[in-house]
Amino acid sequence: MPDLTAYSQEFAQLLLNSDVQRAKEYSLELLDGGISPIDFFNDIFTVALTEIGDKFARLDIFLPELMDAAETAKTVSTEVVQPKLAEKNAGYNTIRGKIVLCSVKGDLHDIGKNMVKLMLQVNGFDVIDLGVDISPRDTIRKAKEEEADLIGLSSLMTTSMPYMKETVELRDEFGLKGKVKVIVGGAPITPEYSHQIGADAFGRDAIEGVRECLRLMESTK
Amino acid sequence: MPILDQWNLRLDADAILRGQGADPVILRTRRPNLVKIAEQAIGEALTRVYPIVLYERYPVGSILHNSIRLLNGKEITGKAISQYLSSSKEVLVMVCSIGAELEEYASQVMETDMVHGLALYGAGSAAVEALANAACQYFEEQAAQKNWQTTIPLSPGMIGWPIEVGQPQIFSLLDGEQAGVKLTESAIMLPMKSLSLILGLGEDLNQQGTPCDYCSMRDICKYRSDHAKQDA
The missing domain is CATH 3.40.50.280 (Cobalamin-binding domain)
Incomplete structure (x- = not known):
């Protein structure tokens, strides 16, 4: 599996920029480019959120920025990630x-x-x-x-x-x-x-x- | 009990952002969209706030250890009370509220848009804070007319005056319902965007210190530097 670190960092930046449209497009590009929905969810989406959480914990970002990023992530999850998981990995449970x-x-x-x-x-x-x-x-x-x-x-x-x-x-x-x-x-x-x-x-x-x-x-x- | 309800509140985006724990200077550069949301929240908030101040003045009877007894026989207890009000001839007890409409609206918005909802909550906090500051200034000016001073305002929940002790004491001296404010069994005021305060009034009052010295949020509060500047 390719190293997905660079993707997760770029995705984290899109979330932090609150660029919903670009974050959705970027996710689709990766998913259509061969990264499986499960790998995207575990190694890009989740890792990006962890990185943003760490930034908040270090006081590198403020609460409204954290919330804004989380709202963007929620939209990407609902509109892109979950439908792709349902389509390609039916039965895979992302509920932790x-x-x-x-x-x-x-x-x-x-x-x-x-x-x-x-x-x-x-x-x-x-x-x-x-x-x-x-x-x-x-x-x-x-x-x-x-x-x-x-x-x-x-x-x-x-x-x-x-x-x-x-x-x-x-x-x-x-x-x-x-x-x-x-x-x-x-x-x-x-x-x-x-x-x-x-x-x-x-x-x-x-x-x-x-x-x-x-x-x-x-x-x- | 006297009520003051003619207040012209002014809010700015910086106060709202600080109310959300953010540094406005940094956000203006880094995330202008969040500043825009805060600015939008000001307009929405100002049409939904109904500022009201209910107050009453009570002569001080005697000073006891960690408490003061009023001439009507009621006691106000707490380390902060005895420290700051012991030289007062009167105490002025007040409840400031902006009503429930804004917080209800903020709750609705938060269900679908957390960032916008958070800005509206921040606007509510900034509004009730601005109201309390304006009221304190008003009473300070009133006191000055007879060469009296006011102490720093004390609120239940400050260090030295626990909320479960202070809130019932204030509401035993004020009929909060006249201002549409109720106190729950767990000492929460409803509407939640309300503040209860007590000021000491008298001559030659000890003015050392600031409200921040007795605030339980003093180490993390974003407003602290502003108070410090005003007090300098």
């Missing part, structure tokens, strides 16, 4: 995991959660977004019903943090510990708090959240 996501009870903030949602979607997760102010019981019920791999809990308020603990406890009571991993995040959340309440992972921001979700999925294989 299913996650139930919400802002916990008492918390009405949704911007951070929505960013995590977008980043998870473009990184191949099936996201079931329950919204804001979601009780532990509703979260666990939905995770069970959907046979989710992960639960993502967001909280921006110290006053709503206890509901994260309650959700983890309820998961354990339902016998889902080890089956459904819980990741937590939000401004007041720390790794120590995450550990203290028995969550499986902590994401400082949307990028770290995606990385941790991927790690959790790897650990369940």
